[in-house]
Amino acid sequence: xxxxxEQEPESSTxxxxxxxxxxxxxxxxxxxxxxxxxxxxxLAAGSLAGAxxxxxxxxxxxTGWKDGFDWDAWWSEQSKQGTFDFANWPLYIDRxxxxxxxxxxxxxxxxxTVNYRxxxxxxxxxxxxISPVLQAGQSTGYDMVVISNGWQLxxxxxxxxxxxxxxxxxxxxxxxxxxxxxDPNYDPGNTYTVAWQSGVxxxxxxxxxxxxxxxxxxxxxDPAFAGKVGMMADxxxxxxxxxxxxxxxPKTSTPADWERAADLLRKQRDxxxxxxxxxxxxxxxxxxxxxxxxxxxxxxxxxxxQSGNKNLKFVVPDExxxxxxxxxxxxxxxxxxxxAMMWIDYFYQPEVQALIEDWVNxxxxxxxxxxxxxxxxGDPTVADSPLVFPTPAMEKQFVAYYxxxxxxxxLKWTSIFDxxxxx
Amino acid sequence: xxxxxxTALVPYLLSLPxxxxxxxxxxxxxxxxxxxxxMTGNSIDGWTLTWNFSIFGDAISTYxxxxxxxxxxxxxxxxxxxxxxxxVAYWIAFHGGRFKSxxxxxxxxxxxxxxxxxxxxxxxxLADDGIILGALKDIGLIPEDTHVLSTPFAVVAGLxxxxxxxxxxPLYVALQRIDRTQVEGAADxxxxxxxxxxxxxxxxxxxxxxAGIVLVAITNIGDYLSASILGGPSTTMIGNIIQTQxxxxxxxxxxxxxxLILMVALMAAMAxxxxxxxxxxxxxxxx
Numbered sequence: 001x002x003x004x005x006e007q008e009p010e011s012s013t014x015x016x017x018x019x020x021x022x023x024x025x026x027x028x029x030x031x032x033x034x035x036x037x038x039x040x041x042x043l044a045a046g047s048l049a050g051a052x053x054x055x056x057x058x059x060x061x062x063t064g065w066k067d068g069f070d071w072d073a074w075w076s077e078q079s080k081q082g083t084f085d086f087a088n089w090p091l092y093i094d095r096x097x098x099x100x101x102x103x104x105x106x107x108x109x110x111x112x113t114v115n116y117r118x119x120x121x122x123x124x125x126x127x128x129x130i131s132p133v134l135q136a137g138q139s140t141g142y143d144m145v146v147i148s149n150g151w152q153l154x155x156x157x158x159x160x161x162x163x164x165x166x167x168x169x170x171x172x173x174x175x176x177x178x179x180x181x182x183d184p185n186y187d188p189g190n191t192y193t194v195a196w197q198s199g200v201x202x203x204x205x206x207x208x209x210x211x212x213x214x215x216x217x218x219x220x221x222d223p224a225f226a227g228k229v230g231m232m233a234d235x236x237x238x239x240x241x242x243x244x245x246x247x248x249x250p251k252t253s254t255p256a257d258w259e260r261a262a263d264l265l266r267k268q269r270d271x272x273x274x275x276x277x278x279x280x281x282x283x284x285x286x287x288x289x290x291x292x293x294x295x296x297x298x299x300x301x302x303x304x305x306q307s308g309n310k311n312l313k314f315v316v317p318d319e320x321x322x323x324x325x326x327x328x329x330x331x332x333x334x335x336x337x338x339x340a341m342m343w344i345d346y347f348y349q350p351e352v353q354a355l356i357e358d359w360v361n362x363x364x365x366x367x368x369x370x371x372x373x374x375x376x377x378g379d380p381t382v383a384d385s386p387l388v389f390p391t392p393a394m395e396k397q398f399v400a401y402y403x404x405x406x407x408x409x410x411l412k413w414t415s416i417f418d419x420x421x422x423x
Numbered sequence: 424x425x426x427x428x429x430t431a432l433v434p435y436l437l438s439l440p441x442x443x444x445x446x447x448x449x450x451x452x453x454x455x456x457x458x459x460x461x462m463t464g465n466s467i468d469g470w471t472l473t474w475n476f477s478i479f480g481d482a483i484s485t486y487x488x489x490x491x492x493x494x495x496x497x498x499x500x501x502x503x504x505x506x507x508x509x510x511v512a513y514w515i516a517f518h519g520g521r522f523k524s525x526x527x528x529x530x531x532x533x534x535x536x537x538x539x540x541x542x543x544x545x546x547x548x549l550a551d552d553g554i555i556l557g558a559l560k561d562i563g564l565i566p567e568d569t570h571v572l573s574t575p576f577a578v579v580a581g582l583x584x585x586x587x588x589x590x591x592x593p594l595y596v597a598l599q600r601i602d603r604t605q606v607e608g609a610a611d612x613x614x615x616x617x618x619x620x621x622x623x624x625x626x627x628x629x630x631x632x633x634a635g636i637v638l639v640a641i642t643n644i645g646d647y648l649s650a651s652i653l654g655g656p657s658t659t660m661i662g663n664i665i666q667t668q669x670x671x672x673x674x675x676x677x678x679x680x681x682x683l684i685l686m687v688a689l690m691a692a693m694a695x696x697x698x699x700x701x702x703x704x705x706x707x708x709x710x
Contacts, residue, residue, distance in 0.1 A: 124671045155466070
């Protein structure tokens with residue numbers, strides 16, 4: 001028989017308590033599983049928020065070489081390595097089925113293997129590819145890259161991501177470079193860059209569709225060509241041509257000038273004059289007859305004329321043409337800088353430049369190549385073209401781009417001109 | 424480890440691969456773009472998290488036109504793709520006979536070529552003096568200044584064209600699965616052809632319609648290639664803005680905010696859509 005003290009609760013009260021109710025009253029509402037789940041969720045959310053507030057995204061400031069670095073001493077320690085890596089734009093050097101004759105001759109003469117890679121499609125994309133690498137303080141794998149003057153190049157310089165060129169190793173640049181490519185406003189004294197090729201952004205038109213003479217930038221605003229005018233989608237090019245139309249010098253322009261240019265460009269768009277804001281495809285649109293008149297790069301028009309489009313005409317407008325350069329430079333941490341310097345000195349020789357120029361057809365940085373192309377290479381069409389060797393009168397019309405002072409300045413520019421292109 | 428604990432853990436361990444997948448490929452990127460969109464700064468000084476929630480309002484008010492246009496173009500192209508592909512899918516499923524696979528393959532063949540190449544080809548075909556418009560102008564059927572490129576029509580046509588296989592396949596699968604005896608039964612009971620279509624075929628193919636619309640609308644609303652290649656001034660879609668802000672301007676916060684808004688808007692639209700025409704209706708029809 002059991003002692004009375006150990007009786008079941010039910011019998012002591014005479015009532016039966018539902019066991020699930022009892023459990024509910026005496027045990028915590030949160031099961032362990034729910035507690036663990038909740039805690040894990042809180043922990044995850046907390047750590048994410050913590051991680052986010054702790055780390056931003058690092059900028060590029062102070063990721064280049066330090067002020068006061070002794071580059072002369074550095075250069076004196078460098079020596080030829082027998083190889084170098086060269087990133088360039090497609091179709092931008094002489095080419096046969098055995099590769100580039102110029103590069104082959106350079107390799108034979110100096111015993112330097114050139115890894116030539118035509119990987120650059122546009123400045124912004126290429127910059128986006130190499131900047132995280134440079135930001136991390138690592139080598140891009142290139143000893144020479146070609147970037148147009150513009151915001152990306154300005155950043156390369158301002159970030160101290162370029163090795164100052166060793167001017168003692170480029171006597172041929174000193175001797176043969178055209179005045180137009182010396183001492184540019186974005187790189188005074190050619191400290192970091194030398195021109196690979198240059199070109200101008202002027203106007204091209206189709207003489208089959210337009211029978212009057214085109215002479216001024218304002219012709220791009222002519223209502224007679226409504227829906228047949230091609231403008232460029234690049235905000236630097238577009239903003240600059242807007243200022244030319246107003247008679248403003250882009251190089252020294254101010255944000256107030258930019259706003260005025262933007263107003264003029266907006267009117268042009270809203271009046272239905274602009275067919276489209278084109279990238280590189282503007283030349284195809286011109287050839288196809290989609291546009292009759294278009295902002296255009298000199299070299300494209302010259303090549304198009306050579307391939308049979310005799311009806312295309314390139315004009316240097318009265319207000320001037322925007323003069324740009326694609327520049328060779330040596331990125332920081334390059335492994336073969338001396339070989340790259342030897343290449344610069346090599347391609348500034350008139351004989352070498354003549355070979356490249358006869359193939360590339362943009363504006364040649366070495367005027368002395370002209371007689372060689374006309375004579376030895378027997379190609380007077382190229383030698384006599386003002387789009388390859390500009391006349392002094394044409395050179396007077398060259399206008400430099402605005403060089404952004406800093407990131408705020410650049411963002412101001414894009415915030416004014418981008419809404420016109422992307423409406 | 425006790426048996427009880429181990430038993431309790433089994434479901435979690437089994438779902439671990441799926442959870443990891445979702446965590447790494449969905450949650451992490453999502454939280455990251457949310458974080459980036461709340462940052463302020465620039466490419467030189469870097470960006471810091473300042474919980475800048477006002478960016479969402481600014482982004483919506485600045486780019487309301489482009490958002491609206493994306494949904495409009497996406498909606499139209501989805502509708503056109505559905506209306507053109509339904510008869511095609513129907514015909515192949517019901518009358519294709521032994522050529523079904525061949526017909527499907529032929530329809531999908533052009534889509535083995537990259538979208539960019541095909542759109543560039545359309546740019547050539549639709550040129551003002553190109554093989555179509557040039558010929559029509561020569562025989563005087565259309566006025567001399569007609570153009571198709573650089574118009575909203577060209578952008579929507581490009582979007583529609585790219586959507587065709589993604590619409591065709593789910594429709595075909597749904598139509599193919601329909602039990603033919605039901606259709607025959609209805610015919611035996613004197614249901615007219617249009618009644619058979621309305622009461623049997625259309626409801627039973629609803630899952631395919633639903634899947635096709637979801638697939639096509641989501642891709643087309645976010646597209647930027649068609650607008651950048653076939654469009655003109657004032658056909659910019661939100662995808663173009665995101666691309667420019669990200670690549671050209673390196674303005675990561677605004678690009679992230681726009682991407683996030685687009686995603687939320689799409690999810691909301693899909694939720695409404697699923698609620699109205701969604702799973703329940705579908706299940707009723709299927710079962």
